[in-house]
Amino acid sequence: MTPIANDTFLRALLREHTPYTPLWLMRQAGRYLPEYNATRTRAGSFLGLAQNPDFATEVTLQPLDRFPLDAAILFSDILTVPDAMGLGLRFAAGEGPRFERPLRDEAAIEALRVPDLDRLRYVFDAVSQIRRALMQDGRQRVPLIGFSGSPWTLACYMVEGQGSDDWHRAKTLLYSRPDLMHRILAVNAEAVAAYLNAQIEAGAQAAMIFDSWGGTLADRAFQAFSLDYSRRVIALLKREHAGRRVPVILFTKGGGMWLDAMADSGADALGVDWTVNLGEARKRVGARVALQGNLDPAILFAPPHCIAEQARAVLDDFGPLRAGDRVGHVFNLGHGISQFTPPEHVAALVEAVHAHSRTLRS
Ligand code: CP3
Numbered sequence: 087m088t089p090i091a092n093d094t095f096l097r098a099l100l101r102e103h104t105p106y107t108p109l110w111l112m113r114q115a116g117r118y119l120p121e122y123n124a125t126r127t128r129a130g131s132f133l134g135l136a137q138n139p140d141f142a143t144e145v146t147l148q149p150l151d152r153f154p155l156d157a158a159i160l161f162s163d164i165l166t167v168p169d170a171m172g173l174g175l176r177f178a179a180g181e182g183p184r185f186e187r188p189l190r191d192e193a194a195i196e197a198l199r200v201p202d203l204d205r206l207r208y209v210f211d212a213v214s215q216i217r218r219a220l221m222q223d224g225r226q227r228v229p230l231i232g233f234s235g236s237p238w239t240l241a242c243y244m245v246e247g248q249g250s251d252d253w254h255r256a257k258t259l260l261y262s263r264p265d266l267m268h269r270i271l272a273v274n275a276e277a278v279a280a281y282l283n284a285q286i287e288a289g290a291q292a293a294m295i296f297d298s299w300g301g302t303l304a305d306r307a308f309q310a311f312s313l314d315y316s317r318r319v320i321a322l323l324k325r326e327h328a329g330r331r332v333p334v335i336l337f338t339k340g341g342g343m344w345l346d347a348m349a350d351s352g353a354d355a356l357g358v359d360w361t362v363n364l365g366e367a368r369k370r371v372g373a374r375v376a377l378q379g380n381l382d383p384a385i386l387f388a389p390p391h392c393i394a395e396q397a398r399a400v401l402d403d404f405g406p407l408r409a410g411d412r413v414g415h416v417f418n419l420g421h422g423i424s425q426f427t428p429p430e431h432v433a434a435l436v437e438a439v440h441a442h443s444r445t446l447r448s
Contacts, residue, residue, distance in 0.1 A: 087329035088217075090291075091225040094159040099292060099333035099355045101414040105403060107443035108156030109436060110231070113422035114149040115161050119429060121148050136162050142212040142239045143219050150227065152429065153436045156416075157228050157292070158220060160285070162209055164235030164296055167277055168244045170201035171280040188247030194359050195266050200277045203284050210288040217289035232290025234282050236297035237274035239317035244270065254301055260311060267311060275315045278348075279322035286324050286332055292355070293323060294335040298421075301340015301359075306343055313351060320352035335378055339421060342367070349374040359420035368413060376414030377404070381435070384418045386427045390434035397438040406446045417443070 090096070094108040117121055125145050129135040136142060138154035146161040156264075157230060165183050176187030189195050195212075220226045243249070245256040260267045282293045300312040316336055325332055336348060337357025348356050349371040356375050358367055360382035367377055385396045397417075404415045417439045423432070 088221075090227075090229055091222070091223045092156055092228050093156050095416060096229050096291065096330070096333060097152065098414040098416050099335065099378075100331060101373065101376050101412045103407070103409045103411075103447075104289075104414075105444065105447060106440050106447075107404075107415050107417045109417035109439045110155050110157040110159060111149070111419050111423050111432070112159075114155060114159065115145045116423060117425035118423055118427040118432075119152070120150055124162060126407065132163075135383060136166070137208045137302070138403070139208060139212040139215045142208075143215045146212075146216050147219055149413050149432075153432055155228065156434065157231055159231040159294075160213055160216060160233060160290065161211070162212065162233075162297075163242065164233070165243060166206060166209060167201065167234065167274075167281055168240055170203075170205040171198060171244075171277070172201075172272075173244060182249050183243065185243065185247045189244050189270065190247075192263075192266060195269055198270060199272050200280060203280060206281060206284070209281075210284050213288035213290050229291040230289060231292045231294055231335075232282060232285030233294040233296060234278045234285075234319075236295050236300065236312060236336075237271045237278055238303070238312035239297050239299045240274050240278070241270045244274075250368045253299060260307065261446065266339065271315045272310060275318045279319045282319070283322070286327050290332075291327075291330065292333045292335065295338060295353075297336065297338040297341065300338035305343075308338075308341070309347060312338065313344065313347060316353075317351045320424060333376075337378070344372050355414065355416065357418065361420075364415070368404060373412045376416065378416040378418050380418070380420045383421055383423055383427070386419075386423065386431045386435065388431075390431060393431055393434050394438035394442075397435055398442045399438065399442050401446060404446075408448050 094104040097104050098108050122145050126135050142161045146158055165175050207331045209265050242253050242256045245259055295316055320334055333354035335355040335357055336353040339359050342362040355378050358379040360380050381400050
């Protein structure tokens, strides 16, 4: 078992006591960092970066070299899986992701298959390379998180072919041909489970499922088309590897009203966005799961003293942690960090979270 110098992140996910609240930030390696932009220029494009394990390793470590963050997250994207299914991913400059061959008819949906994982070899190679790069003086600096999109969130992009404000095509299919939507989701669930298990085999020490668009669904549709398939993925995951438990985090953006059902999904922790009060969420989930979140990323535009105040308020909302409580909190943003965030503001956030959370422990 590789010794980990700072394992507070894994311990908090497993609801064990930690001396302070660990934190990492969604999209912590990204365009707000000048060093990321420099590497991206050398790589030629975002996909050039993500598909080259040397570049992916370099940018994964960049935020850790700047800030004392408590976890590393694999640098990749959720859309690598549909790309490997043959949908043809590209990123048009300044426009976000696009699929060349979205799922637009019954024949395309019938032909959809779990991809050959060899086509995602570059991701697993990046995971093992990042694990090696995290070693310092015989110990791993912090744990490495692997991730995937949820079956539903991937289906949104696969049907729509790109991002959307209302997921018009995906929802039309869901309500008019639920059988076809279920077929996509069943293939996705199997693919996501295999993809995450391969990341775990390669060295990912926690797995996060990004259900970014689950919160756009109606009640009932959420349970049937998002949560049921995330649950199916979680049930298929390898939960123990190289002598350690591999915790699973399920994050549904906009899913605050479904926390009770999500707490029984089999996940070890639930990610929550900024619409949720952490103290109330803690009461609702009890000792079933840990919580991860939930600062509004827009707070990082304000000056450092405002950031510190808002970070303390989030920690106070979660409330005090006593040894033996069997609760856990991982501090994070409620969604990805904006590219317009000044890096010094992130430094102020990390400092405030570490300092204030020590005062809430007994
Ligand atoms: O958190 C991390 O640091 C790990 C890296 C990571 C990326 N994408 C890198 C990325 C992770 C975990 C993701 C997940 C992802 N990708 C999600 C789920 C999380 C969420 O944000 O809801 C989604 C929906 C995607 C799809 C995606 N990828 C979109 C919509 C975009 C364009 C939006 C944007 O911010 O430009 C991407 C591109 C992308 N993925 C970037 C990064 C750093 C920016 C690309 C660039 O450098 O030009």
